[in-house]
Amino acid sequence: MSRTVEFDKDDIIEKAMNTFWTKGYEGTTLKDLTEVTGLLKGSLYNTFKSKENLFLLCLEKYGSNSKTLFYVDGDPKEYVKNFFKRLVDEGVKKENINGCLIMNSCLEFADSDTAPAKKTKALFKTVELNFERVAKALVQDSDEDPQKYQTSLITAAFSIREISKFKKDKKFLKQIANNALRDLNIMI
Amino acid sequence: MSRTVEFDKDDIIEKAMNTFWTKGYEGTTLKDLTEVTGLLKGSLYNTFKSKENLFLLCLEKYGSNSKTLFYVDGDPKEYVKNFFKRLVDEGVKKENINGCLIMNSCLEFADSDTAPAKKTKALFKTVELNFERVAKALVQDSDEDPQKYQTSLITAAFSIREISKFKKDKKFLKQIANNALRDLNIMI
DNA sequence: CTTATTTTTGACCGTATGGTCAATTATTCA
DNA sequence: TGAATAATTGACCATACGGTCAAAAATAAG
Structure with a gap:
């Protein structure tokens, strides 16, 4: 035909x-x-x-690729440890100058209101939701505030992915992660 | 003539x-x-x-405008407190979608080797030096590692300035700062 | 093999880009 | 008032951009 x-x-x-x-x-x-x-x-x-x-x-x-990396269940400490380990390892590779497409786009479309801008912001929300789920799992049966962890995890992820685009310094990137993970008694 | x-x-x-x-x-x-x-x-x-x-x-x-905001001497705790207070206050203004020109350019020229790329990276170094000076002042007559502070201050500054381009959430931005300042017993 | 249908092709379009340059205009000194 | 000098002007340039479309090529069904 x-x-x-x-x-x-x-x-x-x-x-x-x-x-x-x-x-x-x-x-x-x-x-x-x-x-x-x-x-x-x-x-x-x-x-x-x-x-x-x-x-x-x-x-x-x-977005759908990323979802496979999101937290579902299991040990949340183990999850964040592996998560940041991977981020740092990827970040120092000198051929890796990409950062994160969602965060890159959030920055590129910060002052825009086009369809890509909206889609981008929606995707950022899903990233936030992922870290919210992790944060809640981390503070389970304790009286700690999950929001504190959520913020520091997102910020660390953002920083590592974006800074690693132009600063290939493993010690520096690890410090960012360890700073966010210190309260959880985790180190990478 | x-x-x-x-x-x-x-x-x-x-x-x-x-x-x-x-x-x-x-x-x-x-x-x-x-x-x-x-x-x-x-x-x-x-x-x-x-x-x-x-x-x-x-x-x-x-660069030379920025230098006027750099730490010279005086109480380093007071300096960082005011520094981050200003960053957050500027960041939440909805007309402010600029971020920091140096950091923006570091991201834009991450994979480039042109004259602007080089200049940009040199300016980022001066920012790092500023925070190194602050960090050293902060740990004076103690046995703490200044590098730890340097990293967390730079990262917080980077995050607040860049994230505030697309996320005008004062609570969130303050949390980034407070996270970095906690060990210094400072809150904004 | 023919025909209907769809993909593939690349020439073409209007617009915008960073950049050039000869002609014009304004200023200062003698 | 000139003459010398330098700034201003905008028409012009080659190139690149995102996008269009009619014609050509390929395929599957009859």
């Missing part, structure tokens, strides 16, 4: 996502996208409608 | 600086610059050579 699509849509989204992740939304050009995906402009627009729409799909994919 | 310049060079640099501060280097167009300064392209290039060169002058100005 008709010609079949030659590429895997999801594969294209992932490749585009990585580009947006490194270069930001405005910093990524159509040329970048055609080069990294191997598609030509026409196909790109035929399939994804616009650069903005493709970016929204990338944000969605990034 | 010759026609005289009609504008104040320093005034132009300040206006340009504010634009770069809000929109970033790439995000600022020549149109933005001519509009905010009132100069036309020709004059701008005649006086400042290029967009990049003008940006370097803006970074320099921002």
Whole structure:
């Protein structure tokens, strides 16, 4: 009946996502996208409608990828320990200059009210919810305030991911994490 | 002998600086610059050579402005208290979406090696030196490690300035500061 | 093999970018 | 009042941007 699509849509989204992740939304050009995906402009627009729409799909994919790293149950101390260990290890790799796509976008779209801006802020909320769940698990059967932990965990995560973009100093990044984890008697 | 310049060079640099501060280097167009300064392209290039060169002058100005906020002597506890109080108060203002030009630029130029990138990284070092001086003053005649304070103060400053670009939550921002200041028995 | 349907292609569009430059205008000194 | 000098002006440039679209190519069903 008709010609079949030659590429895997999801594969294209992932490749585009990585580009947006490194270069930001405005910093990524159509040329970048055609080069990294191997598609030509026409196909790109035929399939994804616009650069903005493709970016929204990338944000969605990034969000659902991230969910697999979110806390569900089990030992919350163990979770945060592994979480920050991974963040620091990833951060010091010199090829890793991405940061976190959600946080990068929050900064890029701080003064904007476009669809990507809204999506971005919604995704940040899900990150906050993740840390809220962890924080609550951490203070279970104690009278401590979970909000205190929530704030310090989010802040540490934000700082490590963003600062590691330009400061590849393992000791420094570990200190950020350990500072946030000290009250929990955890060290990485 | 010759026609005289009609504008104040320093005034132009300040206006340009504010634009770069809000929109970033790439995000600022020549149109933005001519509009905010009132100069036309020709004059701008005649006086400042290029967009990049003008940006370097803006970074320099921002750096020397910042120096007036750096710690010199006196009570270091009082200094950090006022410092973070100001950061939070500025951060929650909804018209303030600038963050810190140095830190913004560190993020924007993370993967770059241009003149602005280098200048930016050099300025970040001066910020680190400021906090090193404070940290040393804070641990004077004690056996504590100043590096611990240095890291947590820089991180808190970075987080408050950058997160406040998109999250105008005073309680949250204060918590970041108080977390860093707790060991000093300071609260804002 | 033909036909219907859909993807793929790349030339093309309007706009915006950073940057240049010859002509014009203003100023100061002699 | 000139002449010399320098600032100002805006038309102009090549390039790059996101986006469009008619034509070509490929496929599946009959």
